Amino acid sequence: MRTVQILPQLAFANGKRMEATQFNVVSISDNLFDSVTFKYTLFDENMVWSGESTWSLEGRETYLTWDASPEGAYTLVAAGIGLELAPSVSKSGMFLEVE
Numbered sequence: 050m051r052t053v054q055i056l057p058q059l060a061f062a063n064g065k066r067m068e069a070t071q072f073n074v075v076s077i078s079d080n081l082f083d084s085v086t087f088k089y090t091l092f093d094e095n096m097v098w099s100g101e102s103t104w105s106l107e108g109r110e111t112y113l114t115w116d117a118s119p120e121g122a123y124t125l126v127a128a129g130i131g132l133e134l135a136p137s138v139s140k141s142g143m144f145l146e147v148e
Contacts, residue, residue: 052071052096053123053134054072054135054137055070055071055132056133060099060100061100062098062099062100070092071091071096072090073092074122074126075089085105085106087126089101089102104130123143
């Protein structure tokens, strides 16, 4: 699973207050023309699940704002739900590999 570091975000999961610091995005439905739905999952610093939901791009003009790259998906979903990606310090890209 690939995650991206986000600036700490308050989250509530199973009645517990948590601080999400990691973010995962997966495309769960894409018609390759005018609609894509992403599932995003939040994790705390220990990779404990902190919540999840879906976010979509609907309509041809909106769909074309995505460059169809993983980085673009993370950037669009984060902006769409009000998260801020942490500045990347890695030369290998924005992703952290988590097992």
